[in-house]
Amino acid sequence: MTLSEAASAAVSRRGRHLAALAVVLAAVAGPVLPAAAAGPAATVTIANFTFEPAVLDVAVGTTVTWTNGDDIPHTVVETGKTFKSKPLDTDDSFSHTFESAGEFAYFCSLHPHMTGKVVVHAAD
Amino acid sequence: MRDDDAPRPDADGIDRRGFLECMTWAGTGLLWSVAGGLPQAALMSSAAAATPAAKPFTFLQISDSHVGFSKPANPDALGTLKEAVARIKALPEKPAFVIHTGDISHLSRDEEFDDAEKLIQEAGLPVFYVPGEHDLLDEEPGKSYLRRFGGKARGAGWYSFDFGGVHYVGLVNVVNLQAGGLGNLGAEQLEWLAKDVAGLSSETPIVVFAHIPLWTVYPEWGWGTSDGAQALSMLRRFGSVTVLNGHIHQVMQKVEGNVAFHTARSTAFPQPAPGTAPSAGPMKVPAGELRKYLGIATVDFVRGDAPLAIVDRPLAG
Ligand SMILES: [Cu+2]
DSSP states (O other), X not given: XXXXXXXXXXXXXXXXXXXXXXXXXXXXXXXXXXXXXXSOEEEEEEETTEEESSEEXXXXXXXXXXXXXXXXXXXXXXXXXXXXOOOBOTTOEEEEEOOSOEEEEEEOSSSTTOEXXXXXXXXX | OOOTTSOOXXXXXXXXXXXXXXXXXXTTEEEEEESTTXXXXXXXXXXXXXXXXXOOOEEEEEXXXXXXXXXXXXXXXXXXXXXXXXXXXXXXXXXXXXXXXXXXXXXXXXXXHHHHHHHHHTTOXXXXXXXXXXXXXXXXXXXXXXXXXXXXXXXTTBEXXXXXXXXXXXXXXXXXXXXXXXXXXXXXHHHHHHHHHXXXXXXXXXXEEOSSOSSOSBXXXXXXXXXXXXXXXXXXXXXXXXXXXXXXXXXXXXXXXXXXXXXXXXXXXXXXXXTSSSSOSOOOOOTTOHHHHTOEEEEOOOSSSOOOXXXXXXXXX
């Protein structure tokens, strides 16, 4: 690699970093709304090692957001593994948009006695 | 058949025959020593007086250090772990090794593992770890834990070793947990356990340690292991079995036939007694009282058939 090739490689690396940074900045600068905010939204609160509501009924296309209010991490893992959160520390959230009708049972993989269900019905 | 490649405290006069002399809580650690393979408890001081001619040895259990935890229940989990290590170093009798029964870290972060490991190493003793569920939160669950603490362990991190005539088995019951269930060992590990103890004489004292209690403490809070009874049935023929667990951050004990169950306190934060709160989780206690809940219990094993007794000795107060 010549010096100029090395320099241009460095520039293109920096360019990628800048592009990535721009994406991040755009996301931060935009309104603080989930990406799928256009569709219906629902929330599940995690408190005292319980998903509340334990059974949530939503229409297809709904984005459900789980937020951990406990001082201990939890996860949201669909039993069939169609979706799975990272460990959610205190006040962390996880969102999933339900694109098809059906029943989705989930649990906390750290505390498996914590279970919940999202029932997704066809949009009216 | 035991695996002779299994990890064990190297050096320090380990042999494959000997006697558990007595066991004692000290600091936030549970200090065990053994004599004659049958447990009896007494206060540390009286145990020293009653020690038989056979040279005793002790080992120590610490648990649930949750390094990285910084919530109101204990804003400085690393600080209280440091206090526990200071207690270990200050013990009049140096333990042969340390067992850590999991939740070393709070979120499996590298810096949490680093901080914990560095601090615990300051005790200057061999340390045997098993993971808690908080130690398997990395991208590829358990990769970081096994790289650091796995040694020659099998599967998700289970292994056995021998010291002073006692056979120690470290089990992992925090992987592949199923919805609605409890802690879980799994078929592969149970199969390994059966083989591991198959060649042992029934007179060999057994110490089993794992993160979540192997006995059912409180299933409503997930405090138990779904297939723990299967593991215990493999140990029924042994004259002395001691089961050491963590996870519930409080001392609980039960004796069932030849099996003595005991859970250790956390070095980080207390949890409520079963059913006394809406849920498990870090329990806030009045300012200045934390160390009472992180306290100490003393347990001794001596030769004879006197019953096991464990004496709680709070860190403070
Ligand atoms: Cu959980």
